[in-house]
Structure formats: structure tokens, C-alpha cells
Amino acid sequence: MSPTRPGGSVAGVESRPGVAPAPRLTTPSLADIALTLVAAASSIGPQEGHAGGFGKLNLFLALAGSLPVLLRRSFPLAVLAVVETAQILIFVTVGINVRGVGLGLAVAIYTVARTYDRRTSLRLALAVAALNTVVMLVAAAAGRPGDPANVIPGALVLAGSWGIGDNIRTRRAYLASVEERASRAEREREASAQRAVLDERTRIARELHDVVAHHVSAIAVTAGAAAEVATEQPDRAEEALRTIQATSRQALGEMRAMVGVLEGGAESAGELTPQPGLAQVERLLAQTRAAGLEVSLRVEGRPRELPAALDLTAYRIVQEALTNTLRHAGSARAEVTIRYGDEALELAISDDGRGEAPAAFAADGSGRGLVGMRERVALFHGEMSAGPSPRGGYLISARLPLTGMEA
Structure with a gap:
């Protein structure tokens, strides 16, 4: 049995049993405390056929079926087992009534359905409902007070509790999977953007190298030749200087065109060189x-x-x-x-x-x-x-x- 894991797929949570989580004690919330008090109050009130109230044993069983709700988030299965055991003993000692399926048991079933995958929680809910039905019918046959027809509302309470818990679990798993997909898509977009930036940087570096390297190499070689003949052949030196000037202007023009493209300065594609x-x-x-x-x-x-x-x-x-x-x-x-x-x-x-x-x-x-x-x-x-x-x-x-x- 495995609890729903945030970010997991809904289908996986619904159909794949796993390993029970390690129990971990957490501090009960104010909502848990309030819910426990309500469950206890409803359990120890007057019961059908017992207007005089509970004896000590019945009071103990009523509290045993409600107080464990405080720990339902930390130990959902253990709480369900304790509350169900107390509920069975109440059926035997007190009798059968509409409140025979106490609020504590309904909350325990809800918590299991919200925490565990659908297959696991449904099996547990069906097992609890079947056990309660058998015990209630046997208690009625043994002459315990109460109406055997209360089996039906008891089963409905369990079904409703399980349905609400399973729906919340499914909804949370769906939202978690949506958030995970969105996060993954965002990471992929960022990675794609980084790759695009890197590719563009490489392309620009390659283009700059091709533009600058050729012209600068030509300028360097021509300048060297001009220096060698400057004294003896001034005409050739002057020609070399004109070549350097033309090459420099061409390099500068290509560089300006490239920088213009990078800056987006051209108003239309037709203006680009x-x-x-x-x-x-x-x-x-x-x-x-x-x-x-x-x-x-x-x-x-x-x-x-x-x-x-x-x-x-x-x-x-x-x-x-x-x-x-x-x-x-x-x-x-x-x-x-x-x-x-x-x-x-x-x-x-x-x-x-x-x-x-x-x-x-x-x-x-x-x-x-x-x-x-x-x-x-x-x-x-x-x-x-x-x-x-x-x-x-x-x-x-x-x-x-x-x-x-x-x-």
C-alpha cells in the first residue's frame, strides 16, 4: 500500500498498490483537534435504547473510537484499525443505531481514502463495511437494542466518507501532475532558450572570425610588404596603403552591417547589406x-x-x-x-x-x-x-x- 505522492500520475495512484509508508508523528492541527472533540461528543451522547447513558466500559469504547482521530494524518491505518475495533465492541455492548457508524470511523475511512491509492482504500472500506454489516446483523439477531435497518445508513456513511476522500486525493494528484508538467515544460523552455543562445553565440563568433580574420590578415601582410618597399619603391608602398585602406573600409562595412543586425537597427530587411x-x-x-x-x-x-x-x-x-x-x-x-x-x-x-x-x-x-x-x-x-x-x-x-x- 502506498500513499499518494505529489507529482505522480493520477492513473498510477489509482491503480498501483505499493509499500506502506513509514509512520511519522506530526503535530495535530486545530482542525484535527476540533474534529476529534466533535467525534467524541457525538459518540458519548444518549444512544437508542440506552437513555440512561453509558457505563464505564462503553464510555471507554466511545473515546477509543474518537480520540485516535488526532493522529489520523500520522498513522491512518493504525487509527482505522483502533477505531473500527472500538466500533465493533460498541455494536456488541451498546446496540445498533443510526450513529452506530460513528464520526470517528467515518473520518478514519476518509483519511485512508485521501492518503492511499484507490485500490487499497476501496478494499479497506469494503472490508470495514462488510464487517460492520455482519456484526450489526448478528447483534440484532442476538437481541441487542436497535433497528437492523440501520445497516443501510451505516453503509451509506462509509461510502460517502470514502468517496469524498478518494475524490480529494484524485484531485490533488491531478493538480500535482499538472504542476509537474508545467514545471518540466518551463525547464525545457529554459534549456531550449539556453541552447538557442549558445547556438547564436557560436554562429556570431564564427561570422566575426570569418569577416575579421581575412581582412586583418590581408592588412597585416600588405602592411608588412609596404614597410619593406617604403624607401626604395614609394609607388608600391602607396599602392599597398590604398589596398589597406580599401580592405579596412570593407571590413568596417561588414562589421557595421553585422552589428546593425544584432542590434535590430534596420527598419526592414531590405535595408540590410x-x-x-x-x-x-x-x-x-x-x-x-x-x-x-x-x-x-x-x-x-x-x-x-x-x-x-x-x-x-x-x-x-x-x-x-x-x-x-x-x-x-x-x-x-x-x-x-x-x-x-x-x-x-x-x-x-x-x-x-x-x-x-x-x-x-x-x-x-x-x-x-x-x-x-x-x-x-x-x-x-x-x-x-x-x-x-x-x-x-x-x-x-x-x-x-x-x-x-x-x-
């Missing part, structure tokens, strides 16, 4: 050449419009690969290959530099740039590899599926 795509690769290559890296472009297949997200991903992969080459390949030449297939877009960015990436950009993806590229490719269920090329230098290749994608 379009995200770059493969159509802007030539401009990207021009910036890279201006930074001092010789790079060529080869396009295979028929170029076509791509979904905006995939187009941006392809552009960022090319951009980050060229940034890595600028940083780590030394004096090298690079080649960008874009292959438009029926089922996938394939990218290959290779150089003829040292062929070994520093630890921060190892092929296992430990670098922030390669991690960002792998994350972008994974969003489209694509494939990516990065490492030394069999022909020398370094090779980054990616395959982005086009199946099921719409521009």
Missing part, C-alpha cells in the same frame, strides 16, 4: 592578390543560383582557406576550384607552400578557422577535409550537397 556569396569570389581574390598572394580561380560546371545560406557558406570556406594560406603558407601560389555538380557543390583551395599547417590549424580541426569551416559544412550534411596535398602544399576541400536545396 546582402551577405556575400560565390558571385563575390573575384573581388575576394583581388583583395588576396593585393595582399601579396598570387591566386587563380577555376570554375567547372555551369554556375547557377544557390540557396543563400549555402552560397554564404561556400564563400566563407574560400575566404577562410585563403586567410590560412596568407598566414601560414609563406611565399606561395594558391588555386581556388569551384565545381558545380548535379548533386553537390565542390570546393578545393590549394597552395604550393610549406604543406604543413601550424598546430593551431592542424588537420584535426583544432584551429578556430577550420572548426568554423567544419561546422558550416556539417550544417548542410556535407564533407570536408584539410591537410597536406599529395602534390605538395596544403589542400582544403569541401563537398556541399545540393539535393533537396532550393535557391
Whole structure:
């Protein structure tokens, strides 16, 4: 037998017996004290056929059938057993009357029904009703005072007490389950919101890295070259400074656009600067050449419009690969290959530099740039590899599926 547990399902409480709870003494409430006094008063009043009142034994039995109600919350089964025993002895010694099912027994049945699952409490209530009925009929047959018809109202009192207690238990279990579901849903919403924030933070970090890293790398390389020729070739130094200026302005423009999106400053989507795509690769290559890296472009297949997200991903992969080459390949030449297939877009960015990436950009993806590229490719269920090329230098290749994608 198991008491109803807050938060448990109503169905589980109604249909699954368990283990009796460990008794635990609690301080009776004022309501329990008042109820006990009422039960005692009703039990020791004049009884049918006993106008002269009770003897000492009957008074003791009447109190035994009512005073235990004080402990009904702590020991509901024990209270029911004591009160029922006293009630049976009252039937035998006093007689049968409408109040034969005393208030103490009704309260005990109510408490058991409110505390225990339906199957357990119903069995106990039926057992008490059957026992009382048999004892009342036997007492009537033995000539004890009272009307045997009082068996019917006695059974009704027990049924009503059980019904009220079971209804309250069911209602409380239902409310507890609703509260638990609401609490669980709130926790899930919070977890989902946290995941969304984390995903958005990762996306912003990746986008910032792709925007800033390329431009800053190009600026650093170009500034270094300008410093070397500033004295002997001022014209080349001036050209390098103009390249730095143009690259800085472009980086600043992209940063402002991104910050504007984050702040929600644009009044409409039409005011936002379009995200770059493969159509802007030539401009990207021009910036890279201006930074001092010789790079060529080869396009295979028929170029076509791509979904905006995939187009941006392809552009960022090319951009980050060229940034890595600028940083780590030394004096090298690079080649960008874009292959438009029926089922996938394939990218290959290779150089003829040292062929070994520093630890921060190892092929296992430990670098922030390669991690960002792998994350972008994974969003489209694509494939990516990065490492030394069999022909020398370094090779980054990616395959982005086009199946099921719409521009």
C-alpha cells in the first residue's frame, strides 16, 4: 500500500498498490483537534435504547473510537484499525443505531481514502463495511437494542466518507501532475532558450572570425610588404596603403552591417547589406592578390543560383582557406576550384607552400578557422577535409550537397 505522492500520475495512484509508508508523528492541527472533540461528543451522547447513558466500559469504547482521530494524518491505518475495533465492541455492548457508524470511523475511512491509492482504500472500506454489516446483523439477531435497518445508513456513511476522500486525493494528484508538467515544460523552455543562445553565440563568433580574420590578415601582410618597399619603391608602398585602406573600409562595412543586425537597427530587411556569396569570389581574390598572394580561380560546371545560406557558406570556406594560406603558407601560389555538380557543390583551395599547417590549424580541426569551416559544412550534411596535398602544399576541400536545396 502506498500513499499518494505529489507529482505522480493520477492513473498510477489509482491503480498501483505499493509499500506502506513509514509512520511519522506530526503535530495535530486545530482542525484535527476540533474534529476529534466533535467525534467524541457525538459518540458519548444518549444512544437508542440506552437513555440512561453509558457505563464505564462503553464510555471507554466511545473515546477509543474518537480520540485516535488526532493522529489520523500520522498513522491512518493504525487509527482505522483502533477505531473500527472500538466500533465493533460498541455494536456488541451498546446496540445498533443510526450513529452506530460513528464520526470517528467515518473520518478514519476518509483519511485512508485521501492518503492511499484507490485500490487499497476501496478494499479497506469494503472490508470495514462488510464487517460492520455482519456484526450489526448478528447483534440484532442476538437481541441487542436497535433497528437492523440501520445497516443501510451505516453503509451509506462509509461510502460517502470514502468517496469524498478518494475524490480529494484524485484531485490533488491531478493538480500535482499538472504542476509537474508545467514545471518540466518551463525547464525545457529554459534549456531550449539556453541552447538557442549558445547556438547564436557560436554562429556570431564564427561570422566575426570569418569577416575579421581575412581582412586583418590581408592588412597585416600588405602592411608588412609596404614597410619593406617604403624607401626604395614609394609607388608600391602607396599602392599597398590604398589596398589597406580599401580592405579596412570593407571590413568596417561588414562589421557595421553585422552589428546593425544584432542590434535590430534596420527598419526592414531590405535595408540590410546582402551577405556575400560565390558571385563575390573575384573581388575576394583581388583583395588576396593585393595582399601579396598570387591566386587563380577555376570554375567547372555551369554556375547557377544557390540557396543563400549555402552560397554564404561556400564563400566563407574560400575566404577562410585563403586567410590560412596568407598566414601560414609563406611565399606561395594558391588555386581556388569551384565545381558545380548535379548533386553537390565542390570546393578545393590549394597552395604550393610549406604543406604543413601550424598546430593551431592542424588537420584535426583544432584551429578556430577550420572548426568554423567544419561546422558550416556539417550544417548542410556535407564533407570536408584539410591537410597536406599529395602534390605538395596544403589542400582544403569541401563537398556541399545540393539535393533537396532550393535557391
